Amino acid sequence: MNRRKLIQSLAVGIPGILISSKLSAFAVADEAVKEFVEKIMAGPFKPTWESLSNYQTPDWFRDAKFGMWAHWGPQCEPEAGDWYAREMYMEGHWKYKYHVEKYGHPSVFGFKDVINVWKADKWDPEALVSLYKSVGARYFMALANHHDNLDLYDSKYQKNWNSLKMGPKKDIIGGWAAAAKKHGLPFAVSVHAAHTWSWFETAQRSDKTGPLAGVPYDGKLTKKDGKGKWWEGLDPQELYAQDHKLSENSEDNGMIHKQWHWGNGVTPPTKAYIDKFYNRTIDLINKYNPDMIYFDDSQFPMWPISNAGLKIAAHFYNKSIKDKGKLSAVITGKILSDDQKKAMVWDIERGQSNSIEPLPWQTDTCIGNWHYDRGLYNRKGYKTAKTIIHTLVDVVSKNGNLMLSVPVRGDGSIDELERAVVEDIGIWMKANGESIYGTRPWKIFGEGPAQAKSAALTAQGFNEGKGAPFGEKDIRFAVKDKALFATVLAWPKNGSVMITSLPEGSANYPEKINSVKLVATGQELKFERNAEGLKVYFPQQQPAASYANALMII
Known part of the structure; x- marks a missing residue:
């Protein structure tokens, strides 16, 4: 039996999949390679900007106004702030120095090894979601994956590098989803992994100076390098996705921002990489039925080099209609044109509009850094409840919502200073929530x-x-x-x-x-x-x- 016939025979009777014309992605029975491409659910929305522009923001989102976010994953384990998994590979950066001191050199102890020591032993999703609801949150969002590429759920397509197989060995999204359902809160997931391809390029580097100059970091390791290691039998490339040529000016640490739109010299991601991201996201939607997806992307993920994000949106909107009898799904994206804002909800990161927006929008911000930062805690540097409430009132007056992140420690808990801020927000919301929930903008903001x-x-x-x-x-x-x-x-x-x-x-x-x-x-x-x-x-x-x-x- 040739390889194509073998793959087709393996797929017989498996619902919801199509065989791709390219056979390149996932190992089967140690010898065959198959690439399932998840189906888009049929419905009124097609994977085009024109079709998706018929989207209407559901009232639950417009009425909720205030959500809370657990932006939590393995990058919180070092408690050294956001983008740890990228910046630990930047020689001279304080996070590189911190990493070497705490864990060892990144040629020996890389981010895959940080994942291995992350245990989340104090994580109590029900208690945290209960707290957030009690202080006035009307929807809740959890990180499904970050640029570090670890799926925090039972992932069919990131089958080894997910939180059930690695680190905590827990279904993080499953736990958050159950807690949100118990407390009657719409559940959202944030998806960031589209950019792992270029974001993790720092892991391909090596020191330029010192005793280990020229010794590669662990970003190019493959399955064969794992013999005798804790990760024997696993392929780090399924996590790092660095078996590719560096993007132009990759040594410039700021270049990632200029290449976020998949231009300006970024090495184009392969079809297998894009398809895998698409499949992972469809799998997430189908398994956990979120009400909302936050994409950390300009527009939809992979746009404009691929229509994968458009396909995800069409599936999500159509599934919402099929499951609930009406469109109740929300997708957020960043840096949108006026026409693109018709297809999804515009998200503004750490900021707000200066006028009433004609369409609903959201700002996302954090009382500290996106990933937990012990230094910020020690400096008592969190935003105050006053600052958060002023932001909320201003945003609501301009037709927006506020999504607030409370950084979670590596062990799954929040600290006492954060809890005090959250409880102070609750005092104001209990007394004044009538002026927030279910409101609409006036003639002037x-x-x-x-x-x-x-x-x-x-x-x-x-x-x-x-x-x-x-x-x-x-x-x-x-x-x-x-x-x-x-x-x-x-x-x-x-x-x-x-x-x-x-x-x-x-x-x-x-x-x-x-x-x-x-x-x-x-x-x-x-x-x-x-x-x-x-x-x-x-x-x-x-x-x-x-x-x-x-x-x-x-």
Whole structure:
């Protein structure tokens, strides 16, 4: 029997797969090689931008406003911050020095070995999701894989390098998904592994100086190199994906950002690599039925060199319609054109829009670094609840959602400083959530001096914290039913605030104002309306978390 007939015979009776014309990806019975390409579920959406532009953001997402994210995987084990698996291979970088001191030289102890020592022995997904729901999160997201390429789920196509076979030997996504379901939260997954191809190129390097100069790091190791090692029988290339020529200017550590769009001299990924990413993601969707997928990509993953991301989106949207009778799925992506924003939800990383967006969007940010950083904990460098709430109120006024990451330690727990921030957020949300959940943007998003000093977006975002801080003259608006919410972003020092957007006879609000309440307490407040605006008198007693004070105006 020739190889093609053997592969076809192996596939007989296996539902949901097609045989690719190229036979190059996965070993079978130690001798045959087969490449299954998962089917796209039939439905109204096709894998084209034109078809996907018929997407409509579901109301659950628009109403939720506030989600929380466990951006947690093996890169949290060293507790040295984000992009550890890339930067540990950069000679001279502090993470390289840290790695050598803690684990040994990356020619001997590479990232595959970090995965091996990651045990997640204090991970309690139910307890963390319960905490996040109690403080006001209305959806929850978990990392499914990062650029380090380890799948944190029962992965059919990353069958050796996943969290059930390696490290914790636990189904991380399965645990998070069960906890989210128990607490009635929509469940999201974040998928970052499309860029492993170029991101991990640092693992192909070697030291340029010192006693080990010229000794290659472990990024080019293959299965045959594992004899007598803990990973004997495994192929590190299934993880590192570095059996390829380096991209142009790969030694320039910043080049990865310029090549994120799969251009500017990046070595093109093979079809087998792209197909494997596609299959892994379809498998993730089919096994765990997430409500939302966050892609750490410009547009859909692999675009514009492949339509793999378009195929994933069509499958996900069609599956949502089939399973739930309506489209309730959400996909987020970055750096989108106006037309691309019609096909998915625009995500802004660590930043926010400076105007009301016509379509729903999301900002994702973190109270610290994306992966856990012990140094930040020691410096007490986390964002405060005040900063997070100010961001949330501003984002919601502009038709957005906030996805907040709380870094998780390698062992699966969060530290006491993080917990205190989370609990403080909960105090405000319990008192003022009515002004957030289920709201929509008003005719204008707000008023006040901070907006005049706001910073423009750069790349996928990154304008948070670059403008002026919010104060008592900064007010943000949102509406729900017949109520207008005006949130004053500090407690007024003189006991009153003038809302200049609401003068008598205002075109924005021509109706009579009958009532102004402090949402946190339900207290009716004295007010005056004249040609200058609406003057509201605050009570003497400040409620808890009075750094943002929502007023309900009817």
